[in-house]
Amino acid sequence: MKIDTGNSVPIIKMQGIVKEFPGVRALSDLTFDVYKGEIHCLVGENGAGKSTLMKILSGAYTPTAGSIIINGHEYRELTPALSRDLGIDIVYQENDLVPTMSAVENIFVGKEITKPGGFVDFKEMLARVRALMEKYEICIDPLQTIENMSVADQQFVKILKALMNESKLLIMDEPTSMFNEKDAGKVLKLVRNIADKGISIIYISHYLKEVLQIADRITVIRDGSVVRTYDNSSRNVSLNDITTDMVGRPVDMFYKKEPCTIGDIMFEVKGLQLSKDSPVINFNVRRGEILGIAGMIGSGRTEIVRAISGADSRYAGDIYLNGQKLRIRNPRDGIKAGIAHITEDRQRLGLMLNGSVLENTLLVGLPNIKSGLFYNYKNYTSDAQSIVERLKIKTHSLLQPVIYLSGGNQQKVVLGKWLYAKQSVYIFDEPTRGIDVSAKAEFYKQMSALTHAGNCIIMISSEMPELISMSDRVLVVRDGAIKCELTGEQINEQTIIKEALGVKDHG
């Protein structure tokens, strides 16, 4: 859609917005506007200030300075209720649904339809949800409870919830980050559909290809202010321009694994079964090798590595490191054996969020160096400092709680923790999900370095460029089983997707 930014008035204009947190200036003098029916994409590294900006619009944060002009009225701050009354709705990245309630009820929290006497009218609510699903061609079971739904369906519930408000502006924060490509495509189609019906959309995403494909305008944010706003109405903005703006310098987006001599078999999994009836899994990784594991979300990739590192129990199977059989019953055994497991959910599984950078970094490694009853973390600050410098972790102090770091820096702390523990088998589960390009590059560099130092890596990933450029070999997992092994030229996007989806070639 061609947006007439010259003549018409934006439905929302944010002017000179400043937001300060203790010790951090998240936004400085930021100006931003949105027109009716446009998809305005917001891109920037993690920590650039996109989420803060959106939380100001949704009323969750109060700006330190600046004004927000909506329908000609000027506001100093918004509250969640006011923001909603003004027709602004946000689909958060984090899960913000009530897990024990059905989709229908979640959609109507705070705006239940009632019969006289304060009784909730479930039938009417269900009917309206069904009507909305039909209008936007969304297909979910509205009566299912949220905790029994797939991640993709939960995302659709969130979008339905926003649409039910008849909002004028919909903010979507990384709506596709949890999806495989097929589901992401569905979401993108839905987003276009919504915009075509006259609802404006602010779309935040790290998937730049997606952004270029869908955006009418693109605004790049860096260090809390706007770098530039591109007009993408004829879909002609280049990926390079945007990434350069994002980091302030050109970045090599597709970092390649540095060539490394691949040695003998180092780590081997034989006859692994997760339960009695599940498929048998065998594979090995060589010294200096990165073994990629591809597969759709829900294909059982994560479950396989969790069973290897001891996070989940397994039904059968043996694990060998350097020819020695390992006895792994829980994560403690896994760590002792030399396995590092960088889990997919850093906030929930990878970090003590309220702990400092120092504590998080030393958590696993310190017991290996020092035994005894008492620890004084402060005696090891130089160790932690070297990790922070090595990984270029942006934090203003080692004592800073990691909850205040951006996603990319949090993920670096997770990696730092395992590097400090000096493990030999590194399992990465979606190592770069939701982190910015420069943090990604740092991750890839560290992975290369690890292989050079004679370790081996198992890497689960949904990101094709990462899988293709980093892996020496790729295993494709479908329905809990390894369906094929790809090497060399075979490692390409089409082959991987076909195998992951189980699509047969015709002719």
Next chain:
Amino acid sequence: MDNKRLTLHKNHIFKDQRILLGLIIILMIAVVGIINPKFVRLTNITAILQQISVLGVLTMAMTMLLISGGIDLSIGSMMTLSAVVVGSIIMKGGNLFLAVLAGVGVSTLCGLFNGVIVAKSRCMPLIITLGTSQIFYGISLLIAGGSFINFQKRLDFMRKVQLLGFLPLMVIFMIAIVLIMYVLLNKTKFGRRIVAIGGNEKNAYLSGLNIDLYKIITYGISGVIVSIAGLIFAARLNAITANAGSGYELDALVAAVIGGVTFEGGRGTVLGAFLGCLLTGIISNALDILGVHAYVKIVITGAIIVGAVVLSNIENARKKQ
């Protein structure tokens, strides 16, 4: 409600706390009834229902608070305070109606007091209500002065008026509170909103709900319910001291948890909590009927409670983090 039916898939049916508890209760009645037929006589069933009527009402208050993401450990002393207020007005020759009104009023104020502090201070309700429990107990002591408060049999109608010849008024009260709580939590806008707050407070806030107000009202309603428990309590004992109700808050908590209500909020059912309460009542009565020594009875009751909670949580225990 349609969505309940959908979540109850075939393989989930034994994981549903209500069905599990129902089966345990039926089994217990059958076994104890065979050993001693007195157990299943109508008079004994009435006795069991009377015995659990105070706890049943308190469990409903606790259940509502837990589901909404809160907790109130002061309901034991709140109930006593309410009863002490009623009793002291009666002893001074006051009007029964006014006395009851005062009792309900005091308890409601206590609930609102808890609610305001919990909502506005954002402190843990567990600790706050542990503290206010002392305040209420102290006030009861100040009023009662350490001696017995006698209700002069003015509340006996609660026991003597019987529906169908076997359901005393106090049991009717309990059943009514259970039904009201079921409708409140499942069918009304207010109820669904407090369930949503308990299930995901951040989401409820972002959905534009006035969280503080709902919390305060929830604690207030709990206060009203607790005062009804206080009346039943007074009617059953006819004379009480200021510390008569201590420990009831934990019994109510245990009954609710046995019934599948969790500390995390948003989860649990009214029927489950009531069955949890019924189970504790049946166990206690059965042990009496079987002639178990009072001290042994305490040990067995504790063991059965631990067993029931562990059994109901067995799925979670198997899952590793």
